[in-house]
Amino acid sequence: MASTEDKPANKENTSSWKDSIYNPRTGEVLGRTASSWALILLFYLVFYCFLAGMFALTMWVMLLTLDDNVPRYRDRVPSPGLVIRPHSLDIAFNKSKPLEYAQYVQHLESFLQSYNDTEQEKNLDCTRGDYFNQEDTEEMIKKACRFKRSSLSLCSGLSDTNFGYSEGRPCILLKMNRIIGLRPRGDPYINCTVKRENPIQMQYFPSEGSIDKMYFPYYGKRIHENYVQPLVAVKLLLTKEDYNKELAVECRVEGSDLRNNDERDKFLGRITFRIKVVE
Structure with missing residues (x-):
């Protein structure tokens, strides 16, 4: 107790x-x-x-200290990458079966809508061979140079709505990534090669795969809203001997100071894709 x-x-x-x-x-x-x-x-x-x-x-x-339209630091990407359309690094189809290449054709047609002549009439017919430099104005909206899809000729999808896929001679569209303020020195152009002993004939549109300086510089998405990148179309003139084989195609930006041989970045100024056409 x-x-x-x-x-x-x-x-x-x-x-x-x-x-x-x-x-x-x-x-x-x-x-x-x-x-x-x-x-x-x-x-x-x-x-x-x-x-x-x-x-x-x-x-x-x-x-x-920041600009709403231009990044303050742009030294990490001094040169543009190269991309292709259709958006695939492995293109394979049977030219006798429209359903197999329909996706590529639809992708190209959709991509080229902004390049229609009716859309490009809004832009300027610029002087070829010169940079299209624009001073700051009160409106701040930059004008864009005209690039009509009709300049892609046989790869425009206008005369051949299948872009050559139905005949086994497909078209590939190439463009450079946008970099604000880029002014490439020289006369840039696209050159494509096939990694094999016997070369394959190709057609370039515009001629010689040229990229005109009038499409540079680019001022940014907000103030350069009507801008479209210049395109280069490559039509692969495949023959029967080229069918049923996987071909590795490499395209590079040549003729300028743009880098295309950086081993750390396989897409800087170049791109490699594979294509196989079945007969």
Whole structure:
């Protein structure tokens, strides 16, 4: 049986624990009076408002140094990559089965919609061979040079709606990635080769696979909204000896200072794709 001396001790311990949360004698909550809590809360309120103000000021100053239309740092991608349409690095089809190449034809037709003559009439007929430099104006909207799909001739999809796939002589469209402010030196053009001993005849549209300087520089998506990249179409003139074989085709940007031999980036200024036509 517990002694009567233990009861006051237990009562004192309980009272001490409750007093640590709220002490009715001093009015303290968690060891602080109301005024003490008010002061410390005021301190942290002022402190965090100061930090928020410093952060907002820093962001505001940083945003003042940025341009809404042009990235501040553009040194990581000095040269453009090269891409193809149809958007596939492995093109294989039977020229006698329209369903097998229909996807490629539809992709090309869809891609060329923005190059329709009716769309390109909105753009300017620029001077060939010269950069189309534009000064800053109040409107800030940059004009674009005209590139009509009809300039792709046999690969335009106008005279041959199958882009040569039905006859086993397919068209491949190539374009460079957009880089703001790029002005390539020299006269860039696209050159394609097949990795085998016997060369394959090819046709280029525009002639010689040229990329005119008038499509440079590019000023950015927001202020150069009507801009379209210049295209080069390559028509592979395959023969019966070329059918049923997988051919590796490499295309490069030549004739300028644009890089096309970086072993760390296989798509910088060049691209390799495979094509197989079944008879």
